[in-house]
Amino acid sequence: MGLWGDVPEVAPYGRVCLESVKRGDSPGTWKAHRRWPEAQWLQGRSPVLWFAPGTPVVEGNGRRWSSPYPVICWLWEDKWFHVMALCREDGTGYYCNIASPPVWLPERKTLRVMDLELDVRIEPRGRPKVVDRDEFEMAVRRGRITRIEAAAAERAVEELLGWIKDRSGPFDPAEVIRWRRVGEGQVPE
Numbered sequence: 001m002g003l004w005g006d007v008p009e010v011a012p013y014g015r016v017c018l019e020s021v022k023r024g025d026s027p028g029t030w031k032a033h034r035r036w037p038e039a040q041w042l043q044g045r046s047p048v049l050w051f052a053p054g055t056p057v058v059e060g061n062g063r064r065w066s067s068p069y070p071v072i073c074w075l076w077e078d079k080w081f082h083v084m085a086l087c088r089e090d091g092t093g094y095y096c097n098i099a100s101p102p103v104w105l106p107e108r109k110t111l112r113v114m115d116l117e118l119d120v121r122i123e124p125r126g127r128p129k130v131v132d133r134d135e136f137e138m139a140v141r142r143g144r145i146t147r148i149e150a151a152a153a154e155r156a157v158e159e160l161l162g163w164i165k166d167r168s169g170p171f172d173p174a175e176v177i178r179w180r181r182v183g184e185g186q187v188p189e
Contacts, residue, residue, distance in 0.1 A: 014041045017110040018049060018073065020099065022060075023144040032060040033115045039073070042182050047102065047111060049073040050183035072179045074170045075102045075111065080156035081120075082113065083170045085179075091124025092176050096160050098136075098153045116145055116153040120160050128164050130157055 020033040035058040040050040051071040058064050069089065075082040078101060086093040098118040102111040117136035122128045136153065139145045145153070164171050 014109070015039070016041045016049070017108065019110050019112045020097070020115045021112060022115050022139075025144075034059055036073075039111075040183065042179065046077070047073075047075045048179055048182075049075070049111075050179070052183070070180060070183060072170070072176060072183060075113075077101050079159075080116070080152045081160055083160075085170055085176045087176065087180055088124060092173070093124045093126070094120070094122040094128075094164075094171070096120040096122075098156050098160075100149070114149075116149060116156075118153050118157060120157060120164075122164065128161060 016039050018036040018039050020035070021030045022033045023029070024031045036049075036051060036055065037058060038055050040052070042048045042050050049072070051067065051073065053068055053070055054066045055071075056064055056066050067086070070087045072085040072087065073082055080100060081096055081098050082102070084095045084097070086095060096119060097113070098116045098120070099113040100116070102113050105112055117132050117139050119131045120128050121131050136145070136150075140147070140150045163169050169175065
């Protein structure tokens with residue numbers, strides 16, 4: 001059994017938690033970064049998650065907030081990023097988190113990733129922008145991100161920029177429409 005061996009019991013259409021962590025200041029410690037405790041898992045092997053408007057997001061410091069629009073999240077067990085499509089009234093934007101591949105924690109029904117600080121943001125009808133490079137470089141200097149992880153993060157940014165340019169995967173507007181329909185309970189065409 002691989003990483004997703006226990007998935008069929010929660011997917012499709014199961015409620016799960018997406019949890020992002022960061023390395024702590026002491027070796028071997030972790031700290032909470034952000035949690036989406038009420039994600040709806042729409043697809044099995046390569047997870048596609050749905051966050052309806054108002055789905056809570058819990059920051060590491062306990063602050064809670066929610067998005068007024070639906071969000072679709074794609075994760076892959078072999079990719080060092082996940083992609084969130086922000087289905088806003090003025091068009092689809094994207095927030096792409098550079099993070100470790102997800103680990104499935106079946107006893108908690110949780111997908112866990114380690115945030116690597118770098119992100120790629122795209123506003124509706126905008127160009128991609130790599131953000132938080134200063135935080136990334138500081139985390140590498142402080143040893144919170146290893147050199148191997150840093151290299152994987154840089155490759156992930158390049159791969160994402162290629163997908164964006166080619167409009168492939170979640171950057172294909174038809175994919176967003178398809179998964180939005182599934183998230184809203186409609187049968188995809």
